[in-house]
Amino acid sequence: MARGLPKKKPIKGVKQIVLVASGKGGVGKSTTSVNLATALKLLEPQKQVGLLDADVFGPSIPLMMNLNESPILNEENLMEPLINYGVKCMSMGFLIDKKSPVIWRGLMVMSALDKLLRQVAWGPLDYLIVDTPPGTGDTHLSLIQNIPITGALLVTTPQKASLDVTRRGAIMFKKLEVPIIGILENMSSITCPKCDNNISIFGHDIDKLAEELDIPILRKIPLYEEITESSNSGKPLVLSVSKNQYSDIYTELAKDIIVFLTKQPINTN
Ligand code: ADP
Numbered sequence: 001m002a003r004g005l006p007k008k009k010p011i012k013g014v015k016q017i018v019l020v021a022s023g024k025g026g027v028g029k030s031t032t033s034v035n036l037a038t039a040l041k042l043l044e045p046q047k048q049v050g051l052l053d054a055d056v057f058g059p060s061i062p063l064m065m066n067l068n069e070s071p072i073l074n075e076e077n078l079m080e081p082l083i084n085y086g087v088k089c090m091s092m093g094f095l096i097d098k099k100s101p102v103i104w105r106g107l108m109v110m111s112a113l114d115k116l117l118r119q120v121a122w123g124p125l126d127y128l129i130v131d132t133p134p135g136t137g138d139t140h141l142s143l144i145q146n147i148p149i150t151g152a153l154l155v156t157t158p159q160k161a162s163l164d165v166t167r168r169g170a171i172m173f174k175k176l177e178v179p180i181i182g183i184l185e186n187m188s189s190i191t192c193p194k195c196d197n198n199i200s201i202f203g204h205d206i207d208k209l210a211e212e213l214d215i216p217i218l219r220k221i222p223l224y225e226e227i228t229e230s231s232n233s234g235k236p237l238v239l240s241v242s243k244n245q246y247s248d249i250y251t252e253l254a255k256d257i258i259v260f261l262t263k264q265p266i267n268t269n
Pocket of ligand 1: 022024025026027028029030031032060186187221222223224225226227228229231232
């Protein structure tokens, strides 16, 4: 009998998995996940992209991807992901009543997460983007211990309180040998509507953190009203008709991720 941790088991038909993580909530992790998944699909329409909302307590994907139906079961008794903008999505929010809070202990969360990973007809997928809950808790450990993660993208705002927990997240991924793709600095600045100047309200401490951890800052996204509006309306900014410098940043981020993924192993199961 072998000792040690259980062996990681790939998700059938899923080639590469990217975790989107943040230390704190409300820093733009879900917004990044939906724009990243949609931008990947726009850049490479021939590829299959999935988006898993692993935030069991606070699912945002139903709202941000404008999906509300209940998934149906296929002949193999697997749930079919809901699809919008060409992206296959799954979220706890599709399975529970919208207004009821999830009041679960850790074990129940783990069991739900396992269902969202293994009892969904994900394949074939080239990329699965996983929107993780904030922090460094059970969900992250469970994901990292059970499935092969291709890389993690860290999302943070630049103020010290957020950077301190981002450091903890980065150290966790390093300890558990998950490659860190880089940092997305969100809400990095705001453009003054009167004088058009860029104001960095939260400071510049992120540059020091990136250097200390030896992780690249991939992109910086300002605080911008249309980003909130797009999340609220269920249509990611990268799909807005009026292409602008802000949606372009998400597209460039998706290109960075593709460059990273092309150098990483692919699951062929
Ligand atoms: P998290 O997943 O980290 O909890 P969300 O992605 O849900 O954070 O973002 C929290 C709120 O902030 C959402 O309403 C979202 O639309 C808004 N938001 C995120 N990033 C930006 C930004 N760069 N500019 C304006 N609003 C943003």
